[in-house]
Amino acid sequence: MPDFGRVAIIGGGSWATAIAKVVVEHTGHIGWYMRRDDRISDFRRLGHNPAYLTGVHFDIDDIEFTSDINEIATEYDTLVFVTPSPYLKDHLKKLTADISHKFIVTAIKGIVPGEDVVCSDYFHQRYGVPYRQLLCIGGPSHAEEVALERLTYLTVAGSDEKMAREFSRVLACDYVKTETSTDVTxxxxxxxxxxxxxxxxxxxxxxxxxxxxxxxxxxxxxxxxxxxxxxxxxxxxxxxxxxxxxxxxxxxxxxxxxxxxxxxxxxxxxxxxxxxxxxxxxxxxxxxxxxxxxxxxxxxxxxxxxxxxxxxxxxxxxxxxxxxxxxxxxx
Missing domain, CATH: 1.10.1040.10 (N-(1-d-carboxylethyl)-l-norvaline Dehydrogenase; domain 2)
Incomplete structure (x- = not known):
């Protein structure tokens, strides 16, 4: 079975915050990349995302924040990308670390602009991540309802369904039910x-x-x-x-x-x-x-x-x- 190791969230919006809430409740620790240092500072002081889903409170001791994407990419084994698709390439422009051996999970519901490919294909083509190490999260899932712990059903897809099933356990909880699929594309x-x-x-x-x-x-x-x-x-x-x-x-x-x-x-x-x-x-x-x-x-x-x-x-x-x-x- 795959060892997803230490999990990090890439992104600072509402869906990233909801995913972070679910993951940290399971793992007890996450890395979290946010682009803006002022947002990180406010998050640490307030105990919640200052811009999105402000009612969701976190134990700051469970989170390692950074605005350095290479630090996250180096120190963490599984990277969960939850950025708006139009901004994905801008975030990745700063990436120099080798991520070809990482597990990459995309929770991005969009195409990579200028490339006209879905995110999993982009990570495979641009960064050499094998398809077996690529997963995506889909399903009817408004961030606001996940934050309110309203029952939600997510699908984790991967070319290796056993791997998708293993990662789905990181998301499953009382208010998130999970299914798996191989239909990533x-x-x-x-x-x-x-x-x-x-x-x-x-x-x-x-x-x-x-x-x-x-x-x-x-x-x-x-x-x-x-x-x-x-x-x-x-x-x-x-x-x-x-x-x-x-x-x-x-x-x-x-x-x-x-x-x-x-x-x-x-x-x-x-x-x-x-x-x-x-x-x-x-x-x-x-x-x-x-x-x-x-x-x-x-x-x-x-x-x-x-x-x-x-x-x-x-x-x-x-x-x-x-x-x-x-x-x-x-x-």
Whole structure:
């Protein structure tokens, strides 16, 4: 069985904080990389993340904080990356330590911009991490609910399912149930697409479309997702599993969803820049839309929802023109 050794969290946002809470309760100690020294100083003084999930308190003695990513990468055996995908490469620019022998876990629901690959492929291609040592975390999991210890189901995926099962024990607790999968690529792409679809669901909600339409919309969204996943990674999967359909539903419906909120603002008439400026957190679906559109130009999968969101976000077409046309393509 693998020895995951000492575990470190890379990232300082809400999902990173929720993951840190779960992991440290199991391991008793974590390393934690945050980019900003002032945030680390405030965290040590307050006993909680000063910017995100401020109600989650930690025993500071259980955490080794650092703003030096090479220190973390050298001293820890398992690195759990929980940064917004648009910023991943910026964090890694400072990395000089060899991580090819580390266990890398990605809890990033996004594409690596400029590379148009999912995170596990990026770590394999850029840093030489063997696929056997790469895991990803997926499933319907708003950080806010994990922080409140509301029952959550996570899926840990890896090419070696035994390894995924072992790491899932690091996450399992009274309020987190875990499952495993070998569909790393499918789960990572599904996590990107559900953000795109949540933006569209939000746009439609902002325009006044009701629950009847939203049900039809999300039905079509899961079909579209299934078509893409089959094209990019044709393995057996049940698209109704919680890591696919469940993640889509919670992101498309929940008020915790930043992508849905971003879409609602656009549907109500906000410009993209003003919506981004007003939100305090990153709507990863904005970046994911462009990446997925570029990837699909090679695959030619029928993806009318993706195309519609791309037209609104990147071609400056008006939602009142794009969405009615999209509704004619749904069933």
């Amino acid at each position: 499918g789960i990572e792409y599904a996590a990107v697409l559900k953000n795109v679809y949540a933006i569209c669901a939000g746009i439609c909600n902002g325009m006044g479309y009701g629950d009847n339409f939203q049900a039809v919309f999300l039905t079509n969204a899961i079909r579209e997702m299934d078509r893409f996943l089959t094209a990019v990674n044709p393995v057996h999967r049940n698209i109704c599993d919680s890591v696919y359909l469940g993640d889509l539903l919670v992101t498309g419906y929940s008020n915790f969803s930043r992508n849905r909120t971003f879409g609602m603002m656009i549907g109500k008439g906000y410009s993209i820049k003003s919506a981004q400026a007003e939100m305090k957190m990153v709507a990863e679906g904005y970046y994911g839309t462009k990446c997925m559109e570029e990837i699909n130009r090679q695959l030619h999968v029928s993806m009318p929802i993706l195309d519609a969101v791309y037209d609104i976000l990147y071609k400056d077409l008006r939602p009142r023109d794009v969405i009615p046309a999209l509704t004619e393509k749904l069933s």
